[in-house]
Amino acid sequence: MAKKYSSLLLFLLLLLDSLPNFNASPEYSRPPPRPAIFAGPTRSKSEPEQVHISLVGKDHMRVTWITSHKHETSIVEYGTSPGNYDKSSMTGERMSYRYFFYNSGEIHHITIGSLGPNKTYYYRCGGNGPEFSFKTPPSTFPIEFAIVGDLGQTEWTASTLEHIGSKDYDVLLLPGDLSYADTQQPLWDSFGRLVEPYASKRPWMVTHGNHEIETFPIIYRHGFRAYNSRWLMPYQQSGSTSNLYYSFDVAGCHVIMLGSYVDFDAQSDQYTWLQGDLAKVDRGVTPWIFVLVHVPWYNTNLAHKGEGESMRKSMEELLYNARVDVVFAGHVHAYERFTRVYDNKADQCGPIYMTIGDGGNREGLAMIFENPSPSISMFREASFGHGRLKVYNETHAHWSWHRNNEANNTFMADELWLKSFASSKSCLPHHEKFQEMKDEL
Numbered sequence: 001m002a003k004k005y006s007s008l009l010l011f012l013l014l015l016l017d018s019l020p021n022f023n024a025s026p027e028y029s030r031p032p033p034r035p036a037i038f039a040g041p042t043r044s045k046s047e048p049e050q051v052h053i054s055l056v057g058k059d060h061m062r063v064t065w066i067t068s069h070k071h072e073t074s075i076v077e078y079g080t081s082p083g084n085y086d087k088s089s090m091t092g093e094r095m096s097y098r099y100f101f102y103n104s105g106e107i108h109h110i111t112i113g114s115l116g117p118n119k120t121y122y123y124r125c126g127g128n129g130p131e132f133s134f135k136t137p138p139s140t141f142p143i144e145f146a147i148v149g150d151l152g153q154t155e156w157t158a159s160t161l162e163h164i165g166s167k168d169y170d171v172l173l174l175p176g177d178l179s180y181a182d183t184q185q186p187l188w189d190s191f192g193r194l195v196e197p198y199a200s201k202r203p204w205m206v207t208h209g210n211h212e213i214e215t216f217p218i219i220y221r222h223g224f225r226a227y228n229s230r231w232l233m234p235y236q237q238s239g240s241t242s243n244l245y246y247s248f249d250v251a252g253c254h255v256i257m258l259g260s261y262v263d264f265d266a267q268s269d270q271y272t273w274l275q276g277d278l279a280k281v282d283r284g285v286t287p288w289i290f291v292l293v294h295v296p297w298y299n300t301n302l303a304h305k306g307e308g309e310s311m312r313k314s315m316e317e318l319l320y321n322a323r324v325d326v327v328f329a330g331h332v333h334a335y336e337r338f339t340r341v342y343d344n345k346a347d348q349c350g351p352i353y354m355t356i357g358d359g360g361n362r363e364g365l366a367m368i369f370e371n372p373s374p375s376i377s378m379f380r381e382a383s384f385g386h387g388r389l390k391v392y393n394e395t396h397a398h399w400s401w402h403r404n405n406e407a408n409n410t411f412m413a414d415e416l417w418l419k420s421f422a423s424s425k426s427c428l429p430h431h432e433k434f435q436e437m438k439d440e441l
C-alpha cells in the first residue's frame with residue numbers, strides 16, 4: 001500500500017516538474033538556485049559596520065551603523081571632498097535590543113544635513129573606520145528609483161545587488177522582506193554587511209514584510225524588534241506614529257510605504273493616517289504618487305493567492321480616489337505587471353499594480369501562475385531581477401524590469417511608459433475635482 005502511494009507521489013512530482021512554465025520567455029533557460037551567503041565581520045569590534053543611509057525630510061540623511069563595542073561615539077563627520085570633513089553631527093539616537101540569547105551591537109542613527117541636492121558627500125561614522133560616500137537625490141526631475149523586494153541573502157541576492165549598483169540611480173525602494181533572518185538574529189548582521197556597499201551609497205527606503213515580524217508568544221508579542229531597531233525610517237516626519245508605515249517626498253514624487261502586517265481596517269491608525277496623508281498631497285508639488293506594500297492586492301500567481309484581499313478591500317478606494325499612479329508589492333517571488341485596475345476590473349483611473357518580489361531570497365521562485373492569464377495581468381514571469389522607475393518629468397516616467405539572466409548579466413524583459421494622473425484631465429484626484437468645481441462657482 002505504502003509503495004503504491006509513494007509511486008503516486010513520485011508520478012505527481014514528475015508531473016509538476018514537467019509542467020510548462022507559462023511565463024518564461026521561450027528563449028530563456030532559467031539558471032538554477034544559488035546557495036545562501038553568510039557575511040561575517042571584516043572589521044575590528046570598535047569600527048562601524050552595516051552602514052546604511054535613508055532620507056529624512058527634504059534635505060537630511062539618516063546614517064545608521066552598528067558597533068560591537070557599546071561605548072563608541074555616535075558621530076558622523078562629513079564633507080564634499082574625500083578625507084575633508086568640515087561638518088559633523090551627533091543628532092540622533094542609539095539603541096540596542098535583545099532577542100532571547102542574542103544581544104545586538106550598538107545601533108547608531110545619526111541625522112546629517114542640511115545637504116545640497118544631487119551632490120556627493122564623503123563621510124565617516126564614529127570617528128574611525130573606513131570612509132564612505134553617498135549621493136543625495138536631485139531636488140527635481142529626473143529621478144530614478146531602483147525597486148526590489150524579498151531580497152534575502154543568497155548568491156542571487158548578491159548578483160541582483162551588483163546589477164542594481166552597476167548603473168546609477170538615486171533611491172532604492174524595498175517593499176518588504178529584507179534579511180530572511182526569521183528570528184536568527186546573526187542573519188540580520190550578515191544582511192547588513194551584504195548590503196552595505198550599496199545601502200551606504202544611496203538611500204534605502206524600506207517597508208516591512210512577513211520575514212520582519214519575528215513575534216514570539218508572550219515574550220515578543222509585538223514583533224519587529226530587529227527591524228524597528230535597525231531600519232529606522234522617517235515616520236515621524238510624515239505624521240505616522242509607527243515605523244511600520246510612513247511617507248516621504250523626493251523630487252516631485254510622494255512615496256507611501258504601507259504596512260501589510262499592521263491593522264489596516266477603517267478604524268485603524270494606519271487607515272486614518274493614510275487618509276490624512278493622501279489628502280495633504282499637493283499634485284503641484286508632487287505630481288506622482290507611488291505606494292509600496294508587501295502583500296500584493298492583485299496577484300495571479302498561485303503563491304500567496306488572495307492574501308492581500310482584506311487589505312485591498314479596506315484601502316483600495318482611498319488609493320483610487322487619490323489617483324495613486326503605481327502600487328508596488330513584494331511577497332510573491334516573481335515579477336508581474338497589471339494594467340490600471342480598480343476593484344478587479346481594468347479602470348483607466350486606477351493605479352498600475354506591480355509585483356516585484358524577485359530579489360533573490362532563499363525560498364526560490366514562485367513558478368506557477370493562474371492559467372489562462374486574467375486579462376488585467378499584462379506581463380508575468382517567475383525569475384529573479386529588479387525594477388527601475390525613471391521619472392523624467394511631471395507627466396512621463398519609464399518603468400523597466402531587469403531579469404538576472406546569469407549572475408553577471410541582466411536582460412530588460414519588460415518595459416512601459418507611464419503617464420501621471422496629475423497630467424490627466426479625465427482622472428483628476430477627487431479632492432482636486434471638488435476644488436475645481438468650487439473654483440468654477
Ligand SMILES: [Fe+2]
Nearest residue numbers: 177209210331
Ligand atoms: Fe513575504
